[in-house]
Amino acid sequence: MSGKKYLFKRNNVWWVKLAVPLSLRSELGYDLRRTTGEKDLDKAIPIRDKIIEEFKTEFQIRKVNADDKGIVLRGTEHMQKTDISDPQYFHKVVDCQYACPAHTNVPEYIRLIAQKKYDDAYMLNWESNVFPGILGRTCDRPCEPACRRGRTHDKPVAICRLKRVTYDYKNDIDPYLPEIPKVKNGKKIGLIGAGPASLTVARDLLPLGYEVTIFEKDNKPGGLMRTNIPSFRLPEEVLDEEVYRIIKMGAVLKTNSYIDSLENVIDSFDAVFVGTGAPKGKDLEIPGRKEANENIHIGIDWLTSIAFEHTKSIGKKVIVIGGGNTAMDCCRTAIRLGADDVKVTVRSPKSDMKASDWELEEAIDEGIPILDNTSPKEFLLDDEGKLKGMKFEKMEAQYTDGKRKLIPTGEEIIIECDDVLLAIGQDNAFPWIEKNIGIDFNEWDCPIVDKTTMQSSHPKVFFGGDAAWGPENIIWAVAHGHQAAISIDNFCSEVDLFNRPPPLTNLVSQKMGIHEWSYDNGISQEARLEVPHADLKQALNDLKMEVELGFDEKLALEEAQRCLNCDMQTVFQEKLCIECDACVDICPTDCITFTTNDTEEKVREKLRVPALNLDQDLYVSGKLATGRVMVKDEDMCVHCGLCAERCPTGAWDIQKNNYIEAHNLNKGRVKAKEVA
Amino acid sequence: MSYFKPINKHPNLEKNKLGLTRRDYEGGVSTLCAGCGHDSISACIIEACFRLNIEAYKVAKLSGIGCSSKAPAYFLNASHGFNSVHGRMPSIATGANCANEDLLYLGVSGDGDSASIGIGQFIHAIRRQVNMVYFVENNGTYGLTKGQFSATNDLESKNKYGEDNLFPPIDLTSMAIQMGASYVARSFSGDRDQLVPLIMGAIQHKGFALLDIISPCVTFNNHDSSTKSYDYIRNHNEAMGKTDFVPLGEEIKTNYDEGSSVEVKLHDGSRLSLEKTDHNFDPTDAGNSLELIRKKNKEGKIITGLLYVDNKCKPLTEIMDLPDKPLNTLEQEELCPGSEVLEEINKGLS
Numbered sequence A: 001m002s003g004k005k006y007l008f009k010r011n012n013v014w015w016v017k018l019a020v021p022l023s024l025r026s027e028l029g030y031d032l033r034r035t036t037g038e039k040d041l042d043k044a045i046p047i048r049d050k051i052i053e054e055f056k057t058e059f060q061i062r063k064v065n066a067d068d069k070g071i072v073l074r075g076t077e078h079m080q081k082t083d084i085s086d087p088q089y090f091h092k093v094v095d096c097q098y099a100c101p102a103h104t105n106v107p108e109y110i111r112l113i114a115q116k117k118y119d120d121a122y123m124l125n126w127e128s129n130v131f132p133g134i135l136g137r138t139c140d141r142p143c144e145p146a147c148r149r150g151r152t153h154d155k156p157v158a159i160c161r162l163k164r165v166t167y168d169y170k171n172d173i174d175p176y177l178p179e180i181p182k183v184k185n186g187k188k189i190g191l192i193g194a195g196p197a198s199l200t201v202a203r204d205l206l207p208l209g210y211e212v213t214i215f216e217k218d219n220k221p222g223g224l225m226r227t228n229i230p231s232f233r234l235p236e237e238v239l240d241e242e243v244y245r246i247i248k249m250g251a252v253l254k255t256n257s258y259i260d261s262l263e264n265v266i267d268s269f270d271a272v273f274v275g276t277g278a279p280k281g282k283d284l285e286i287p288g289r290k291e292a293n294e295n296i297h298i299g300i301d302w303l304t305s306i307a308f309e310h311t312k313s314i315g316k317k318v319i320v321i322g323g324g325n326t327a328m329d330c331c332r333t334a335i336r337l338g339a340d341d342v343k344v345t346v347r348s349p350k351s352d353m354k355a356s357d358w359e360l361e362e363a364i365d366e367g368i369p370i371l372d373n374t375s376p377k378e379f380l381l382d383d384e385g386k387l388k389g390m391k392f393e394k395m396e397a398q399y400t401d402g403k404r405k406l407i408p409t410g411e412e413i414i415i416e417c418d419d420v421l422l423a424i425g426q427d428n429a430f431p432w433i434e435k436n437i438g439i440d441f442n443e444w445d446c447p448i449v450d451k452t453t454m455q456s457s458h459p460k461v462f463f464g465g466d467a468a469w470g471p472e473n474i475i476w477a478v479a480h481g482h483q484a485a486i487s488i489d490n491f492c493s494e495v496d497l498f499n500r501p502p503p504l505t506n507l508v509s510q511k512m513g514i515h516e517w518s519y520d521n522g523i524s525q526e527a528r529l530e531v532p533h534a535d536l537k538q539a540l541n542d543l544k545m546e547v548e549l550g551f552d553e554k555l556a557l558e559e560a561q562r563c564l565n566c567d568m569q570t571v572f573q574e575k576l577c578i579e580c581d582a583c584v585d586i587c588p589t590d591c592i593t594f595t596t597n598d599t600e601e602k603v604r605e606k607l608r609v610p611a612l613n614l615d616q617d618l619y620v621s622g623k624l625a626t627g628r629v630m631v632k633d634e635d636m637c638v639h640c641g642l643c644a645e646r647c648p649t650g651a652w653d654i655q656k657n658n659y660i661e662a663h664n665l666n667k668g669r670v671k672a673k674e675v676a
Numbered sequence B: 001m002s003y004f005k006p007i008n009k010h011p012n013l014e015k016n017k018l019g020l021t022r023r024d025y026e027g028g029v030s031t032l033c034a035g036c037g038h039d040s041i042s043a044c045i046i047e048a049c050f051r052l053n054i055e056a057y058k059v060a061k062l063s064g065i066g067c068s069s070k071a072p073a074y075f076l077n078a079s080h081g082f083n084s085v086h087g088r089m090p091s092i093a094t095g096a097n098c099a100n101e102d103l104l105y106l107g108v109s110g111d112g113d114s115a116s117i118g119i120g121q122f123i124h125a126i127r128r129q130v131n132m133v134y135f136v137e138n139n140g141t142y143g144l145t146k147g148q149f150s151a152t153n154d155l156e157s158k159n160k161y162g163e164d165n166l167f168p169p170i171d172l173t174s175m176a177i178q179m180g181a182s183y184v185a186r187s188f189s190g191d192r193d194q195l196v197p198l199i200m201g202a203i204q205h206k207g208f209a210l211l212d213i214i215s216p217c218v219t220f221n222n223h224d225s226s227t228k229s230y231d232y233i234r235n236h237n238e239a240m241g242k243t244d245f246v247p248l249g250e251e252i253k254t255n256y257d258e259g260s261s262v263e264v265k266l267h268d269g270s271r272l273s274l275e276k277t278d279h280n281f282d283p284t285d286a287g288n289s290l291e292l293i294r295k296k297n298k299e300g301k302i303i304t305g306l307l308y309v310d311n312k313c314k315p316l317t318e319i320m321d322l323p324d325k326p327l328n329t330l331e332q333e334e335l336c337p338g339s340e341v342l343e344e345i346n347k348g349l350s
Helices: A022-028 A041-057 A088-095 A095-099 A108-115 A118-129 A132-138 A158-171 A198-210 A236-247 A264-268 A299-307 A323-338 A359-364 A473-493 A536-540 A551-559 A582-586 A602-603 A664-675 B035-051 B067-074 B090-100 B112-119 B119-125 B171-181 B191-206 B230-236 B286-300 B339-349
Strands: A008-012 A013-014 A034-038 A065-069 A070-074 A187-192 A211-215 A252-254 A271-274 A294-300 A315-320 A341-346 A376-383 A387-400 A403-416 A419-422 A462-463 A504-509 A569-572 A592-595 A619-621 A628-634 A650-658 B059-063 B080-083 B106-112 B131-140 B183-188 B210-214 B238-239 B243-246 B262-264 B271-275 B302-309
Touching: A008 A041, A008 A070, A013 A041, A034 A041, A041 A403, A065 A592, A088 A198, A088 A504, A088 A650, A095 A108, A108 A118, A108 A158, A118 A132, A118 A158, A132 A158, A132 A236, A132 A473, A132 A592, A158 A551, A187 A198, A198 A236, A198 A271, A198 A473, A198 A664, A264 A271, A271 A473, A294 A299, A299 A419, A315 A323, A323 A341, A323 A359, A323 A419, A323 A504, A376 A403, A462 A473, A473 A664, A551 B059, A551 B271, A569 A628, A569 B059, A582 A592, A582 B035, A582 B171, A602 B080, B035 B067, B035 B131, B035 B191, B035 B210, B059 B067, B059 B090, B067 B106, B067 B339, B090 B106, B090 B119, B090 B131, B106 B112, B112 B119, B112 B131, B112 B171, B119 B171, B119 B210, B131 B191, B171 B183, B171 B210, B171 B286, B171 B302, B183 B191, B191 B210, B191 B243, B191 B302, B271 B302, B286 B302
Parallel strands: A187 A211, A187 A271, A211 A252, A271 A462, A294 A419, A315 A341, A315 A419, B059 B080, B059 B106, B106 B131, B131 B210, B183 B210, B238 B302
Antiparallel strands: A008 A013, A013 A034, A065 A070, A376 A387, A387 A403, A504 A650, A569 A650, A592 A628, A619 A628, B183 B302, B243 B271, B262 B271
């Protein structure tokens, strides 16, 4: 097998897509996407083949059918009744929440915005993703490509910018913060690095009575959120408010404290969390590199020195090398520092660039040319040994079997420049961790960390954020932080680390009268609203002026109305159904079919509209009086509730599925629920 | 309560030859009781019109008074419509049919509208062979006036409050056959696989087509002692063999064993292919059909399917030798034969 088949890219890493029928879910689990752990397609392909082979051997008894939609395990039996008591079933229907690494309950906070309950909406976010104001401006938003509205209508709901609205319009939320016990539990935790991962761990542990100390090498906390994200995207006051809120909860912050030996700190604490990020920018070893060193800067280091106001200027002509989000931040910062000719060069075609679409767009909107298929060859120096330009070679992308190859064309171009910024990737680096203290590293010098517990091979040491598995984004660091905090709490309480708290779930009927629901099902059919931007001319002259202005209240309320309320679940009880077909007739998206049971493959084909999206489940009822079953394709359901409204017997009901991912902050609640 | 259905539809929804989807044939959101059989019938009409590639503006929906007669508001939004006085829909249909042969007439009526107040109108529309599809959405009760017995309610069927029914029912299908209807079928709102081809056949048939569709009233006549409840009909339904509608120029896809199916050619060349059940039933023999209906009624079974079809009948407009063109498109020259003709006539009189 060759090419990109069965592979898809997520967070710059290649994953294998495996689809499994519902009947096998209990056995195999839900998310059968497996990561190859590789960013390079060539390396990912053999790993994919291995994963597929293992998968086939593991389930040899069943027919395995590989087609373009993924590796599909075909059930050979009739479909089973869907088990909606499994919290993951309805969780998966809420596409945005399921896609979010921290599983923030998006529809709930959008409804709170619609009710102008901004404080509540903010707190819901804060509990789940810790940095709503920061993430509302900078998140990589995995929720948006997942948004159901992108399938049923046109574009997803502007989830990320609505999160920002909760920050922008909230009042004082201090009274709602968790209480910090005055009497501590006697356990001391050391956190290395004051980035999003460590801060999340601190926030999750402080309310439980832990004594937390954070070590930060710079003079202010925030990690990459402060050093690498320019303030025209993330104003300092937003960052400070949300970062210091956690410090104020009682963490001891030690700034300007670079830890040069883990061994020295490990004994002072009951557990240590490493959240030091991926601080080493990649260099470009081509001719002229050493000679022109003075005018060549590593992108992330350069952004850091601007954040701390060490660097205040740059040459007039600047080349930025790289196609990721850091490159976008570098070029936009360079323009604001006074450069008047900034160009971005990237080896690959524009369509393959790693930068998020919206960040690329913003750079282009600011008038920055992106030269794609342009591979750096040499730094050129003038007679005095100063950088005067760069030589590039044009590349050509050729695709065979979906696999890309960049072929040099031999065409060379020279671009004049005063400075070059390198933004071609970054690595994590642990020169400060001794090799003999029990932490195992793999062949790429990355620590071996358990995917569930975040624990390293040293039981007291936990990793998270970019430090664990390389560069991701803030929301992943938060998710890692939650998991690490659970592990640390278990570890300090001598509970098995794999004995993890379950999510909090609640399924409540929304019926108020005969045809009344306690949610607003009259969703807006309008297109996605654009976020207002500051005047470009002014913005380009001011390094600190925020470019995106955010939604005003009117726009926010309009955009909130676009949310389909996917957490309002359609729950079916076959014993009440009289098979009158009213739900089939009213459903605007033809999701419901009454049919004879069969294997999932056949059932999917014989629905009113065949269910081709294997990522989405079928909701299957038990046997009805006529021997048929009700099958609902979750893929296109718009959660309008009309099926339940037109149901004469209440066989359909609309129930709100409140799914709260477990983290230490709601630990008390989980326990209370168990007791109840 | 929602009065609007979201406008977005499934992106992979099937399209017909006109490039329309099923949803383009919809009407307003129904205000009938949730679960009403009438809504299922509306959905089947939508499906049949979608599959026959019918242009909605070439359809006229006619109705009288009753729950059933509200139904035309819930399908084919882009069609013509006339909501007449109680029981008088057949007269309106007859007039419209004479004035404009080009439209497809869908008359939607109920058991009260057709079997009680309008029974005289009903019979004469049949007798005159009006070219229309006449739907009787038959639930055996006056739903709109709180559930009194209608004239089609079975003798043994009590009302919701336990009262006995004193009078025997009218069987509209046998009556229609006797009066000369040329396409008679009975079906059940809960069996769309059977109903949709029957509607398609009725639409393509030229002449009076009666569809007597048992349509449970969820509010007043869906209880244990009713003979028109979902459960009762499912348990007592004796469906005739399957009917397939085969549009003009298409191959018959279902294969029955030789001699086990009957094929009926409709006026436009499309065909109905009927699966034969055990007996030597011939749907083109009226006596045969009446006998079968009588026999099954006696056994307490509800016979459904295509009961009678006469594909050689002459519709009203042919009997009366009316112009093929709609009256409102006739030009002055066609309407007035001129002074010369008048003179000829006058000469003949002198």
